[in-house]
Amino acid sequence: MDTTLQSQAARGQDPAIRVRGLVKRYGETLALDYFDLDVRRGEIFGLLGPNGSGKTTAINCILALLTYDEGRIDVFGEPIGPTSYALKRRLGVVPQEVAVFDELTVEQNIDYFCSLYVADRRRRRKLVDDAVAFVGLGEYRRVRPGKLSGGLRRRLNIACGIAHRPELVFFDEPTVAVDPQSRNAILEGIRSLRDEGGTVVYxxxxxxxxxxxxxxxxxxxxxxxxxxxxADELKAMIDVGERISVESLDLPESAVEAVRGLPAVDEARYDGRELQVRCRRGERNIADVFAILEASGANIGHVTSRPPTLNDVFLEMTGTALRD
Structure with a gap:
């Protein structure tokens, strides 16, 4: 069966992860407050939250690395606990911190982590070869991690986490501080895992x-x-509309004030070179702004309109930027 069709078929099955009413307390601190989560099979699922939001706690509970006070967690339709060894063999984790052994080569590192799940050496040899090829480290397989660039070490980290071919993989900040080439390779690899029928929490x-x-x-x-x-559904949930930028060296203050007075405009700033306008949702925002500027007689240069971003969604919903 074609791998894409396999992935599509998997999406109709029971969820890869189902969390209901999860509560985790650390003393007086409520880290998870009746938290619910459903991750479908065969999807890349993004889990976002500011620092201290409970993301790491939720993931560690799902992996049965933490106990919790109330709720239920099922993975592939089965409850998971500390001794669910057969179920855990179907999972993979790629941590934010690179967790490899500097005294072992690239190949030896991947083989070691794969051996935690696969005892048969012959089968493991094929899995290691596949993992090396998957992350593009063929020419570095006998090199120790200390000799690799940061991006290549990240790729090795991924190979160690996915060599045993898990059905569900958790990626925690896999592209931190990597070069653009490695970032593109990592993202393409994550898409490939999904297209081959895997499930990713990212x-x-x-x-x-x-x-x-x-x-x-x-x-x-x-x-x-x-x-x-x-992403589009989340953007549709907020009031933030587009951000409009207009280049002009002679924009009169009266025109800026008129733009600020438009019903859909939240903010308008002019620094003598560029007008920056932040709007709420509306179908005529850019037309209304442009009509005022044209009537002012100012010379207009480049005009751009940027739709709302995920960061706008995050800021409106949490009151903080993601890195705060």
Whole structure:
């Protein structure tokens, strides 16, 4: 069966992850507040939240690395606990911090982590070869990690986490501090895992990456589920409209004031070279702004209109930028 068809068929099955009413307390601190989550099979699922929102706690509970006070967690339709060894073999984790052994070569590192799940050496040899090829480290397989660039070490980190061919993989900030070439290779690899029928849970502070690779995105804060949907669905949930930029060297103050007075305009700033306008949703925003500027007689240069971004969604829903 074609791998894409396999992935599509998997999407109709039971969720890869189902979390209901999850509560986790640290003393008086409520880290997870009756948190719910559904991750479909065969999707890349983005989990976003500011620092301290409960993301890491939720993931560690799902992986059965943490106990919790109330709720239920099912993975592939089965409850997961500390001794769910067969279920855990179907999972993979790529942590934010590169976790490899500097005294072992690239190949030996991948083989070691794969051996934690696969005892048969012959089968493992094929899995290691596949993982090396998957992350593009063929020419470095006998090199130790200390000799690799940061981007190549990240790729090795991924190979160690996916060599045993897990059905569900957690990626925590996989592209932090990597070069553009390695970033593109990592993102393409994550898409390939999904297209081959795998399921990915992805956390990142890079909103453009989340929008690029994630099929659905959940925003959480204070241990609660705030919003869920595709990137376009999330953008449709907020009042923020486009941001309009207009180049002009002779814009009169009266025109700037008139733009500020438009019903859909939240803010307009002019620095003598460029007018920056932030709007709420509206069908005629750019036309209304342009009509005022044209009537003012000012010389107008480049005009751009940028639609709302995921960062706008995040800021409106949580009151903070993702990196705060």
């Amino acid at each position: 956390t990142s502070h890079y909103m453009e990456e989340v929008e690029q690779v994630c099929d659905r995105i959940l925003i959480m804060d204070h241990g609660r589920h705030l919003a869920l949907g595709t």
